[in-house]
Amino acid sequence: MTYCVGIDVDEGLVFAADTRTNASVDDVRVHRKLHVFEYPGQAVFVLMASGNLATTQLLVSRLQRDVEEQRTPNLRGLRHLFEVAEYVGALLVDSQVKCRDVEHGHDGVNTQATLILGGQIAGERPGLYMIYPLGNAISASPETPYLQIGESKYGKPILDRIIRPRTRLDDAARTAVVSLDSTIRSNLSVGLPLDLALVRRDELRIGGQLRLSGDSPLYADIHRNWAHRLEQAVAALPRFPWEQQA
Amino acid sequence: MTYCVGIDVDEGLVFAADTRTNASVDDVRVHRKLHVFEYPGQAVFVLMASGNLATTQLLVSRLQRDVEEQRTPNLRGLRHLFEVAEYVGALLVDSQVKCRDVEHGHDGVNTQATLILGGQIAGERPGLYMIYPLGNAISASPETPYLQIGESKYGKPILDRIIRPRTRLDDAARTAVVSLDSTIRSNLSVGLPLDLALVRRDELRIGGQLRLSGDSPLYADIHRNWAHRLEQAVAALPRFPWEQQA
Numbered sequence: 001m002t003y004c005v006g007i008d009v010d011e012g013l014v015f016a017a018d019t020r021t022n023a024s025v026d027d028v029r030v031h032r033k034l035h036v037f038e039y040p041g042q043a044v045f046v047l048m049a050s051g052n053l054a055t056t057q058l059l060v061s062r063l064q065r066d067v068e069e070q071r072t073p074n075l076r077g078l079r080h081l082f083e084v085a086e087y088v089g090a091l092l093v094d095s096q097v098k099c100r101d102v103e104h105g106h107d108g109v110n111t112q113a114t115l116i117l118g119g120q121i122a123g124e125r126p127g128l129y130m131i132y133p134l135g136n137a138i139s140a141s142p143e144t145p146y147l148q149i150g151e152s153k154y155g156k157p158i159l160d161r162i163i164r165p166r167t168r169l170d171d172a173a174r175t176a177v178v179s180l181d182s183t184i185r186s187n188l189s190v191g192l193p194l195d196l197a198l199v200r201r202d203e204l205r206i207g208g209q210l211r212l213s214g215d216s217p218l219y220a221d222i223h224r225n226w227a228h229r230l231e232q233a234v235a236a237l238p239r240f241p242w243e244q245q246a
Numbered sequence: 247m248t249y250c251v252g253i254d255v256d257e258g259l260v261f262a263a264d265t266r267t268n269a270s271v272d273d274v275r276v277h278r279k280l281h282v283f284e285y286p287g288q289a290v291f292v293l294m295a296s297g298n299l300a301t302t303q304l305l306v307s308r309l310q311r312d313v314e315e316q317r318t319p320n321l322r323g324l325r326h327l328f329e330v331a332e333y334v335g336a337l338l339v340d341s342q343v344k345c346r347d348v349e350h351g352h353d354g355v356n357t358q359a360t361l362i363l364g365g366q367i368a369g370e371r372p373g374l375y376m377i378y379p380l381g382n383a384i385s386a387s388p389e390t391p392y393l394q395i396g397e398s399k400y401g402k403p404i405l406d407r408i409i410r411p412r413t414r415l416d417d418a419a420r421t422a423v424v425s426l427d428s429t430i431r432s433n434l435s436v437g438l439p440l441d442l443a444l445v446r447r448d449e450l451r452i453g454g455q456l457r458l459s460g461d462s463p464l465y466a467d468i469h470r471n472w473a474h475r476l477e478q479a480v481a482a483l484p485r486f487p488w489e490q491q492a
Contacts (some may be wrong), residue, residue, distance in 0.1 A: 153399035157428035161473050162480055174483045182403035198488075208488040221484045227407050229482065233475035234408055237420045238467045242444075242454040 001189030002033060002050035002150035005159065005176050006116040008128040008140040011169035012207065013118045013199040015046045016176035018150075018184065020191030021053050034195040035060050037067075037075050040205040043121045045075060045084065046197050050150035051113030051133070052099060059095045059113070063088070081119065081127040082137075088117055089135035096133060114149045119199060126201055154186045155179035169207075173198055177212065177219075178226055192219075247435030248279060248296035248396035251405065251422050252362040254374040254386040257415035258453065259364045259445040261292045262422035264396075264430065266437030267299050280441040281306050283313075283321050286451040289367045291321060291330065292443050296396035297359030297379070298345060305341045305359070309334070327365065327373040328383075334363055335381035342379060360395045365445060372447055400432045401425035415453075419444055423458065423465075424472055438465075 004017040017034040031053060037045040047063070049056035066074035073087045092115060099111040112133035120126040128140040130147045140147050142165045148156065162175045173196060183190045193213035200207035212219040250263040263280040277299055283291040293309070295302035312320035319333045338361060345357040358379035366372040374386040376393045386393050388411045394402065408421045419442060429436045439459035446453035458465040 153432070154403050156432045157400050157403075158476065160431050161428075161476050170486060170489055171480055173486065174480050178480065178483070182407075185406050186399070186402045208486060210486065218484060218486070225483055226479065229475075229479035230404065230407050233472065233479060234417055234420050234424065236475065237424070237471055238464060240416060240419065240454060240456065240464070243416055 001187070003148070003152065003155060003180060003183045003190040004033060004048040004050060004116055004150055005146060005148045005152075005155060005179055006046075006048065006118050006128050006140070007146045007159075007163055007172045007176060008118065008126065009145060009163070009167050009169060009172050010165050010201070012201040012203075013046070013120075013126050013128060014169065014172045014176050015048055015116070015118060015195075015197045015199075016173070016180050017048045017195050018180060018190045019193055019195065020189065022189060025188075028191070030191075030193070032195065034197060036197060036206055036209065037063065037119075038206055039076055041122070042204060043076065043119065044199055044205055045117065045119035046199065046206075047088070048116040048149065049113050052096070052109075052111045055092070055095045055099045055111050055113045056115075058099060059088075059091055062091055062095065079121060079123070081121055081124060081129070082139075084119070084121075085117055085129040085131060085137040085139075088115065089131045089137055092131060092133070093135040116147050116149055120201070120204060122204055126199060151183060151187055151190050154183040158182060169198060169200060173208075174222070177222055181223055181226065247433070249394070249398065249401060249426060249429045249436045250279060250294040250296060250362055250396055251392060251394050251398075251401065251425055252292075252294065252364050252374050252386070253392045253405075253409055253418045253422060254364065254372065255391060255409070255413050255415055255418050256411050256447070258447045258449075259292070259366075259372050259374055260415065260418045260422050261294055261362070261364060261441075261443045261445075262419070262426050263294045263441050264426060264436045265439055265441065266435065268435060271434075274437070276437075276439070278441065280443060282443060282452055282455065283309065283365075284452055285322055287368070288450060289322065289365065290445055290449075290451055291363065291365035292445065292452075293334070294362040294395065295359050298342070298355075298357045300345045301338070301341045301357050301359045302361075304345060305334070305337055308337055308341065325367060325369070327367055327370060327375070328385075330365070330367075331363055331375040331377060331383040331385075334361065335377045335383055338377060338379070339381040362393050362395055366447070366450060368450055372445060397429055397433055397436050400429040404428060415444060415446060419454075420468070423468055427469055427472065440465075
């Protein structure tokens with residue numbers, strides 16, 4: 001399984017993903033699911049993937065090749081983010097079919113993948129899309145300023161309570177880390193380390209990138225700090241009628 | 247769908263359940279899922295149910311009848327909580343079959359239900375069981391001091407972070423309300439009002455019972471207070487390396 005979350009606030013975009021992949025419970029590995037495509041001053045994209053790893057790795061390799069060989073279309077050549085979503089969606093559908101072909105008709109393997117794609121192209125505002133296995137896409141909106149793929153339920157309540165378009169970008173990133181941390185704590189199929197990337201509006205480059213592992217002091221600090229503050233928050237909630245007034 | 251959580255801490259037991267039942271998205275109703283069986287000084291039990299409503303209502307009616315008619319076994323007659331779990335489990339299996347019979351062979355209906363049963367019998371410590379559709383049961387333990395049935399993922403992280411055997415009973419109840427509130431906010435199939443019941447160790451009666459609806463001031467207060475404290479907690483988390491030191 002996987003858990004990735006993308007957040008679209010006024011100040012920019014946040015991307016956070018875990019790195020655990022498993023073919024079964026005794027075949028667990030670490031693979032990067034957050035991929036950066038950076039063309040400073042011109043465009044910046046971040047792609048996160050859940051689903052079949054062969055499909056998503058093939059997709060990423062093809063995206064890079066199309067830019068290097070200046071094929072049409074490619075990530076540097078498109079002028080609108082929705083066109084990039086269409087292009088990536090078409091490539092995703094093709095990669096899913098390709099990965100199934102490789103299996104020589106072994107149809108039991110699910111080669112589907114779901115993507116979160118976000119970024120900014122010069123002249124446009126930043127945007128965030130979810131791309132489905134069929135290649136179609138939906139975008140985040142002010143009412144729903146985040147998108148999730150994979151094991152999304154554990155990490156959803158904190159996003160619902162905190163994330164608004166006016167949330168500060170770094171606070172949105174802290175919320176994303178907490179959302180990942182909650183999921184990792186409650187579900188074995190999502191695991192550390194986690195990758196984090198920020199795109200600040202109109203900078204047209206990556207505004208911050210980080211890998212947090214279990215032994216990184218910042219992660220341990222966030223984890224401990226959060227648990228402590230939640231305990232305080234629970235203890236400070238209103239009293240029930242049967243509790244004596246202090 | 248449904249969400250119920252039972253918590254077993256040193257000071258006693260907490261039970262919390264939503265009240266939404268739905269046959270489909272346009273057939274949504276409110277039904278009690280938390281049932282109290284109180285025999286002061288002798289024994290107290292709380293039963294929560296997810297699954298087929300006909301099954302669980304039949305089960306509750308039978309439990310009451312067995313006590314009234316002094317049948318063997320019945321809730322007042324058993325001396326150990328694990329025997330009560332066995333008795334309720336057997337009655338659950340029978341109610342599932344009975345509800346299917348009523349359908350005259352209409353096998354498409356799923357009459358299964360899953361239960362959380364907790365309470366205390368004089369002379370024993372309090373206990374908490376999950377009873378599966380097959381009639382078998384597992385109990386909570388110091389390492390896993392809570393049990394959930396229904397739509398459990400949204401409300402799990404807060405329980406994982408807060409609930410320990412030494413957590414105060416009223417704080418455990420506050421955590422249960424937050425766990426319910428998080429689920430209700432993130433998932434349409436779980437809805438207000440919510441029922442809450444407490445059993446304090448060795449009191450052998452209900453130590454507090456409450457129905458919280460959307461317009462009850464206490465619920466609104468907890469909801470608002472929690473959102474506010476979470477925002478503060480996020481803003482107070484450690485800074486990322488790219489943030490300027492204040």
